[in-house]
Every structure is written in C-alpha cells, then in structure tokens.
Amino acid sequence: MEIIIKLSQFLLSLSLLIILHELGHFIPAKLFKTRVEKFYLFFDVKYSLLKKKIGETEYGIGWLPLGGYVKISGMIDESMDKEQMALPPKPWEFRSKPAWQRLIIMLGGVTVNFILAFIIYIGMAFAYGDTYIxxxxxxxxxxxxxxxxxxxxxxxxxxxxxxxxxxxxxxxxxxxxxxxxxxxxxxxxxxxxxxxxxxxxxxxxxxxxxxxxxxxxIRMPFVIGAIAEDSKNTALQPKDVLLSLNGQKIKYLDEAKTILENNKGKTIPATILRDQKETQVNVTVNKEGLLGVKIGGLGMDSLEKLGYYKVSTEKFSFMESIPVGIEKGKDQLIGYGKQLKMIFNPDTGAYKQVGGFAAIYNIFPETWSWEVFWNITALLSIMLGVMNLLPIPALDGGHVMFLLYEIVSGKKPSDKFLENAQMVGFVLLITLLVFANGNDIYKAIVGR
Missing domain, CATH: 2.30.42 (Pdz3 Domain)
Structure with missing residues (x-):
C-alpha cells in the first residue's frame, strides 16, 4: 500500500508539472497563431496510450513517463523533423514568427513553473500557516x-x-x-x-x-515505545517518560546514554512519568548499556504540554499569505541555485549525489499528506524551471540563448546550425539522464 501511495504522489506531481509546463508553451503559441501539431503527456515512442485530434492538434498520453512535449510547426526540436524544415516557411510556423514572439513562446514553460511554485507557496501559507519553534x-x-x-x-x-x-x-x-x-x-x-x-x-x-x-x-525526552520480549524491565510501559536514572535527573534522551553506559549490568532506580504522575521503579541495564526497549516519540502538542518546547503557529489572511509565499518561493529558488552551483563545483563532490527519477520518487512519503505533496511539487516546479533555463541546446534555455543572439545581433542562426546544436544538446541530455539515473542504480546496489 505504501508503494502505491508513493507512486501515486510521484505520478500526480510529475503529470501536473509536465502538463502545466507544456501549456506554458502551448498558450502563447496559439495566441501568436502558431500551429501546434502535438500536445503530449509522456513520450509516445512508436505508439501512444491515448490520443485524440482536436482541430489541428493531437492531444495524447505516451507510454514513456520521462517528460512530455508540444510539437510546434516549423521549430527545430527533439522531433528533428528535417522534411518539414526543408520546405519553404509557412505563415503559421514557428520559424516565420518575429523573434520576440518566439522568445515568449520558449519562455512560457519555465514562466509557468515559477508562477506555479509561488502560487503553491502562497496557498500553503494561507491553508497551513507557519508552524515552528x-x-x-x-x-x-x-x-x-x-x-x-x-x-x-x-x-x-x-x-x-x-x-x-x-x-x-x-x-x-x-x-x-x-x-x-x-x-x-x-x-x-x-x-x-x-x-x-x-x-x-x-x-x-x-x-x-x-x-x-x-x-x-531538537532534543527529545526518553520515551518508551515498546518493551522487547527478552527485556527484564517489565515495570516499564509504552509512553512512559524517564525523568531520572540512578538518582540523576535526565531531561533528554541523549543525557541518559552516559548514565546507562556507566551502569552496565546493574539494576538502578528510575523515575518515570506515567499518566501525568511521577512513579518510582527499578530498571535493569543490560551488558550493552541498554534497557531493552524501543524508543518512542511524542507529538509537538505533548512536548509543549510537558514544558519542553513552545510551538508557534502563525495564521495568515489571504492578503498576508501573498508576501509570505513569495518570500518562501524566493528562498527556495536561491537555495536551488546554490545547489546547482555546488553540483558544478567538483571540489564539493555534490555531483555524486545527482539523482534521477528514482531519487524524485523517493522524496515522496509513504503516507498521503497534501501539505507534503504540495511542498514537494512546488520545489520540483522550481527545479524544472531552473533546469530548463540552462543554456543547453535541446532545452528551453538553449533556444532562448540563440533567440537572444538573434535579437541582439539581428542575425538568425541557420537551420543547419540549429539542427546540429539540437543534436549536440540531445546527446548531452541523454548523457546527463544516464548519469543521474545511473547514480540512482548505484546507490540502490550499494545501499546508500
């Protein structure tokens, strides 16, 4: 069941991000009367799971969940449709449009990604507020x-x-x-x-x-989670909180470790909190310096009642949520920029931790939480936007780079140059994809 929940969150988040990203290209293309031949969620290599043609556009779902695409007429993209590019330009084709319109079309996807992330953070601030210590x-x-x-x-x-x-x-x-x-x-x-x-x-x-x-x-109290079958400490019960051991007060679990280590193999007095009452018991420390119990936990409400921490929750009106969400989005954008900088710096070794689809799948929890789901989706939207802006041919950023050159210089790169650049970019992307997913496989094999 846990696998189904993780997979459902992964596919829902991925599908949402892909559809909205491609919609960011689709809408300005249609506004500028540019023909869109295909709009696909996932890739339809050889065949598609579902397709329907409406007007001039074929909408569908492919079988390979590695992304999605819109095929715009007269654009050198991953389809590498050389036959179409060999024909004279048509008025409805991408290559016939002014450079500024083509630039808007190419920036549409990442623009939607960034807007989506900020909208999610604004919505989360309004729905959940901000809980912290x-x-x-x-x-x-x-x-x-x-x-x-x-x-x-x-x-x-x-x-x-x-x-x-x-x-x-x-x-x-x-x-x-x-x-x-x-x-x-x-x-x-x-x-x-x-x-x-x-x-x-x-x-x-x-x-x-x-x-x-x-x-x-945060430092946590010593809470009994469960008693091992071979434990001698039958006087302890789940949810007991240890307050002292061998006459020494303990507030936190980490403080108990030294005391237990110094009393291996001994029976010592202890004070526990049970049902809000202090009780005296004797506990036996085994030869490993343990009590033979599993450590439990307490919710933040219980910790607050016991006087450990004061949990603060700020609630925001809709208007208050806007600057809070924008600030959150800005922090995440800057943070991801720092991560990319570290990845491209060999000294940090961060490139070894680059992951692919398995890494993305694993960040989703095994229990369904809309708050966690939207938080992950917002972060992935920022990552998708930033990655697509990298000046690599075959990515949106590569197209933008050539369009900016055209706008500044007044010279349009030849179709042959763009085809070769697209091929180089495609090979580079495949290499990065293999590297990232290869890292996932390696970590799965070695267990880390």
Missing part, C-alpha cells in the same frame, strides 16, 4: 548526532544563531538544508559564540553515510 525557545540547544557534523565541530547543546551571516530565528523543516548549503555557521556554546567553517564537500560526506541521520534536530 523559535530558536530563542531552544534553551538547551540542538541535538547533534550526525558523525559528519560532529567531525565538523558541532556538539549537542549548540544553538545555531546564523548561517553565512543570515540570522536563524526559527527551527523548521528548512533548517537542515540551510546548514547543509552553508559555508559557515555561527553558534552559541555554553554562552560563548563561535564560528564553525563547514567543509567544501559537506553534501558529499552527508550523502555517503548509510544511516540518514538529520544534520540537526
């Missing part, structure tokens, strides 16, 4: 368990004040990405501020670890 409320700092971050110089209890000079005021879903993309982090440790410089290949180091441990996370 203020950094000032993290009195005991953050939990640092990722070995890469520990090696970089972080410790549990550190408070993050700023990343690359930008103040961090909230602990939310974006904080891990902000730290991962940063160059230096200003922290406070035991009341003293200090700057930690991050290694250039941080992304690569984080991604090559088999255990996916968060970069930073």
């Amino acid at each position: 203020a950094m000032d409320d993290l009195k005991d700092g953050l939990l640092i368990e990722n070995p890469v971050m520990i090696k970089a110089g972080f410790k549990t209890g550190d408070k993050i004040l700023a990343v690359d000079g930008t103040q961090i005021e909230k602990f939310d879903n974006d904080i891990n990405m902000k730290v991962a993309m940063g160059k230096e982090v200003l922290i406070e440790r035991n009341g003293v501020q200090q700057t930690i410089k991050l290694p250039n290949d941080l992304i690569n180091q984080l991604s090559t670890k088999t255990e996916k441990i968060p970069i930073v996370s």
Whole structure:
C-alpha cells in the first residue's frame, strides 16, 4: 500500500508539472497563431496510450513517463523533423514568427513553473500557516548526532544563531538544508559564540553515510515505545517518560546514554512519568548499556504540554499569505541555485549525489499528506524551471540563448546550425539522464 501511495504522489506531481509546463508553451503559441501539431503527456515512442485530434492538434498520453512535449510547426526540436524544415516557411510556423514572439513562446514553460511554485507557496501559507519553534525557545540547544557534523565541530547543546551571516530565528523543516548549503555557521556554546567553517564537500560526506541521520534536530525526552520480549524491565510501559536514572535527573534522551553506559549490568532506580504522575521503579541495564526497549516519540502538542518546547503557529489572511509565499518561493529558488552551483563545483563532490527519477520518487512519503505533496511539487516546479533555463541546446534555455543572439545581433542562426546544436544538446541530455539515473542504480546496489 505504501508503494502505491508513493507512486501515486510521484505520478500526480510529475503529470501536473509536465502538463502545466507544456501549456506554458502551448498558450502563447496559439495566441501568436502558431500551429501546434502535438500536445503530449509522456513520450509516445512508436505508439501512444491515448490520443485524440482536436482541430489541428493531437492531444495524447505516451507510454514513456520521462517528460512530455508540444510539437510546434516549423521549430527545430527533439522531433528533428528535417522534411518539414526543408520546405519553404509557412505563415503559421514557428520559424516565420518575429523573434520576440518566439522568445515568449520558449519562455512560457519555465514562466509557468515559477508562477506555479509561488502560487503553491502562497496557498500553503494561507491553508497551513507557519508552524515552528523559535530558536530563542531552544534553551538547551540542538541535538547533534550526525558523525559528519560532529567531525565538523558541532556538539549537542549548540544553538545555531546564523548561517553565512543570515540570522536563524526559527527551527523548521528548512533548517537542515540551510546548514547543509552553508559555508559557515555561527553558534552559541555554553554562552560563548563561535564560528564553525563547514567543509567544501559537506553534501558529499552527508550523502555517503548509510544511516540518514538529520544534520540537526531538537532534543527529545526518553520515551518508551515498546518493551522487547527478552527485556527484564517489565515495570516499564509504552509512553512512559524517564525523568531520572540512578538518582540523576535526565531531561533528554541523549543525557541518559552516559548514565546507562556507566551502569552496565546493574539494576538502578528510575523515575518515570506515567499518566501525568511521577512513579518510582527499578530498571535493569543490560551488558550493552541498554534497557531493552524501543524508543518512542511524542507529538509537538505533548512536548509543549510537558514544558519542553513552545510551538508557534502563525495564521495568515489571504492578503498576508501573498508576501509570505513569495518570500518562501524566493528562498527556495536561491537555495536551488546554490545547489546547482555546488553540483558544478567538483571540489564539493555534490555531483555524486545527482539523482534521477528514482531519487524524485523517493522524496515522496509513504503516507498521503497534501501539505507534503504540495511542498514537494512546488520545489520540483522550481527545479524544472531552473533546469530548463540552462543554456543547453535541446532545452528551453538553449533556444532562448540563440533567440537572444538573434535579437541582439539581428542575425538568425541557420537551420543547419540549429539542427546540429539540437543534436549536440540531445546527446548531452541523454548523457546527463544516464548519469543521474545511473547514480540512482548505484546507490540502490550499494545501499546508500
């Protein structure tokens, strides 16, 4: 069932992005009276799953879910229709239109991608608001368990004040990405501020670890999730919260580890919170320094009731949601630009983590959440827009590059040159596609 939910979200998001991107080309083409021969979701190599011709355009769904396309008459594109290009230009063809109209047609897809992302972020701000924990409320700092971050110089209890000079005021879903993309982090440790410089290949180091441990996370109480069958601690029950061990108060799970390690093989007193009442029990620590229990968790509401954190939720009116959503979209756009910059810098090793369709599939959760779905779709829309703007022939950005040259110089590149450039771009895209999806396969084989 989980696979079906993930696949459904993946296909729905991908289909929505492809259709709207191609619609961005289709609408201005029709407005400028340019003939559109095909409008397809997915590629119809040899045959299509579904097709219907309405007017001069054939609409359909292909069988190969690697994208989609609109075939515009008189345009050198992935179809490489040399027979059509050999004929004299017709008034309804793309090549017969003024350069400024062709430029608008080519920019239509990425424009829709960016607009869609900002609309989604505005809608999410209005529907869900903004839920976070203020950094000032993290009195005991953050939990640092990722070995890469520990090696970089972080410790549990550190408070993050700023990343690359930008103040961090909230602990939310974006904080891990902000730290991962940063160059230096200003922290406070035991009341003293200090700057930690991050290694250039941080992304690569984080991604090559088999255990996916968060970069930073909030410190959690020691909550009993379940009791192992061979555990001697039958006095414990699920949802118990440990408050002390061997006479030492513990507020967080990470504080208990040292105490348990120092009491291997012993039976020690403990204080637990059960049904909002403190209870004294004895617990047995095994030879591995464990209690023989699975760790449980508490929701943010429960953590707030127990006095651990104050969870803040801001609600926005529709008009208030507009600047909030725009700011969110701008941050994500800048963040993705930084990621691309790191990918093209060999020193970071980030290129090793480039993924294909499997990587996109895996970012969707196994349970359905519209909030998560729209958040991922908005980010993918930004990624699709930015990638299509790259000045690579066969991408929208390649066409835009040649059109800008034509507008500035007044000279139009020959059809033969554009055909050759399209072929080079197509080979480059296939190479990138093989590399990205090859990375997915490699990670699946080696388990990381």
